Amino acid sequence: MKNLKLKSARAAKDMSQDALAKIVGVSRQTINAIEKGDYNPTIKLCKEICKALDKTLDELFWDEE
Amino acid sequence: MNGIKPQKNLLIIVNVILLIAVVAALIVTAGNAGGKSNEIHLTTAVVSEEGEITTPSQESTLYIIRDGNYSLDIDWDGPEEIGFASVLTIADEDGDLVYFASGDAVHSGTKVHLNKGKYTCTISFIGNEEEYSIYMVNKDGLVDEKINFQPDGSWPMNYSIAFHKRLIDSVALSIVLATIAAILICSLIYLVTKLNDKLINEYDERQELLRGRAYRLAFIVMASFFGCVALLNLIGVNIPADKYIVDVMGVAIGLAVMATVRIVNDAYFALNENSRLLIPILCLITLANTIAAIINTISGNVIADGVLTVGFLNVIVSVYLLYMLTLILVKSKMNKSED
Numbered sequence: 001m002k003n004l005k006l007k008s009a010r011a012a013k014d015m016s017q018d019a020l021a022k023i024v025g026v027s028r029q030t031i032n033a034i035e036k037g038d039y040n041p042t043i044k045l046c047k048e049i050c051k052a053l054d055k056t057l058d059e060l061f062w063d064e065e
Numbered sequence: 066m067n068g069i070k071p072q073k074n075l076l077i078i079v080n081v082i083l084l085i086a087v088v089a090a091l092i093v094t095a096g097n098a099g100g101k102s103n104e105i106h107l108t109t110a111v112v113s114e115e116g117e118i119t120t121p122s123q124e125s126t127l128y129i130i131r132d133g134n135y136s137l138d139i140d141w142d143g144p145e146e147i148g149f150a151s152v153l154t155i156a157d158e159d160g161d162l163v164y165f166a167s168g169d170a171v172h173s174g175t176k177v178h179l180n181k182g183k184y185t186c187t188i189s190f191i192g193n194e195e196e197y198s199i200y201m202v203n204k205d206g207l208v209d210e211k212i213n214f215q216p217d218g219s220w221p222m223n224y225s226i227a228f229h230k231r232l233i234d235s236v237a238l239s240i241v242l243a244t245i246a247a248i249l250i251c252s253l254i255y256l257v258t259k260l261n262d263k264l265i266n267e268y269d270e271r272q273e274l275l276r277g278r279a280y281r282l283a284f285i286v287m288a289s290f291f292g293c294v295a296l297l298n299l300i301g302v303n304i305p306a307d308k309y310i311v312d313v314m315g316v317a318i319g320l321a322v323m324a325t326v327r328i329v330n331d332a333y334f335a336l337n338e339n340s341r342l343l344i345p346i347l348c349l350i351t352l353a354n355t356i357a358a359i360i361n362t363i364s365g366n367v368i369a370d371g372v373l374t375v376g377f378l379n380v381i382v383s384v385y386l387l388y389m390l391t392l393i394l395v396k397s398k399m400n401k402s403e404d
Contacts, residue, residue, distance in 0.1 A: 026269035029331035029400070039271050 001037045006060050009053045010035075024048040077256050084249040091242040127155070127184040135177050152189040158182055266335035279326035287319030306373035313378055317385045328392045331400070344393060351386040358383040 010020055010031075017035070021028045024045065033039035034049075041049070046061050053060065129135075155164035155177065163184070164177050268276060294311055297304060304311055327333040334340040358379035361367050366376030 025336070027272060027331060027336055030269050030271040033271060042270055045270060 001063075003035050003037055003061070006049065006053075007035045009055050009060060013053055015053075020049070020052060023052045077253065080249055080253045080256060084246060084253065087242050087246045087249060091239060091246060122187050122189040124185055124187050127186050129179045129181055129184060132180045133178070135179050152187075154187045154189070155179075156185045156187070158184075160185075267337045268332065268335050272330075272332035272335075275330040275332040276327055279323045279330075279332070282326055283319040283323035286322045287315055290315045290318055305371055306377070307375055309375055310373045310377050310381070313381055317381050321385055321388060324389050325392060328389070328396050331396070333393070340393075340397070344390075344397075347386065347390055347393070351383065351390050354379055354383040354386055 010017070017031045018028045021031045024031075025048070026045065030039065030041075031049075034041050046057055050057055050060055153164070153166050154162055156162050163179065294304065294315070306314075324333065334343070361376040361379050367374060367380060368377075
């Protein structure tokens, strides 16, 4: 399932995938894979992404039915 | 933190010293393992007079200074006719036979257990036509009628027997030392790369996961390939390629599978690797290999008697590199359009 919340949070910060990837220390393709829902990140990486985007885990990674 | 580097430097120095010592010991033990400990040469001029050998046997003394298993290295080839060496015996000091072998039973690599002491080695020759007939009947069940009787006499033949002590202890020690050397080399690489962070390839968690999957898949494919090759050999199907070619082909297929999974999933290049620098290098290597492959093909070094020869290696490597390069370029093009 696509992670649109992450994509919009990144866009809101006017940040490219590459820029976010560099901040959290992963490849751009990994950020792309998370946004497309092709890869489930570890909690460690989720926390890094949340810190970079000033969001909470719930805001970015919690699925609301 | 500052105290860690000197400690690592010391570890590297100790590692290097140990490595040098182990490699030196390895050279010495490996040399011993392959060395000749006992060797005798029986050189005899077999003389026949009117079809009868005047020297029916030749003796030589062998001194064994250490108990153990010995490997017999014998040059036993010669024409099967009157004067042909047919029997080898080894007797101890009391005259008891400790080893006996006739004609075909004796070959290089025959193992003999010998205790410390003095032995007498005897090579018996086929002395006359009657003995020759018996030998040939026992051996082949028939007698070759075209016997060269050596009517005038002199027929110098060199029969050499070498006893190599099968230094199992040396071989075992060599294996242990080689293992230690390998561990030391690995730890040295680890220490050096730990000291310089730039030397470590960094992959993120997704890349690590996919690299592991690629490795597993490549292993399965490669194992299947070699399994198929073994099966074909078992059922007697002859693969028209040199053994090395088949081996390299298997490795190349495994590597290609691994590279494919990694490149397609963007897990091939590390985060701190500059792919823009690596691609031109890869292009150059591919070009050099392709030129070598073309030269080999044109000069006819690729196939001999309908069998692929070692010259085909360049073709395999070129195909592999061209495939990799194409995959990397296509993927980087796709990634650019994705950006």
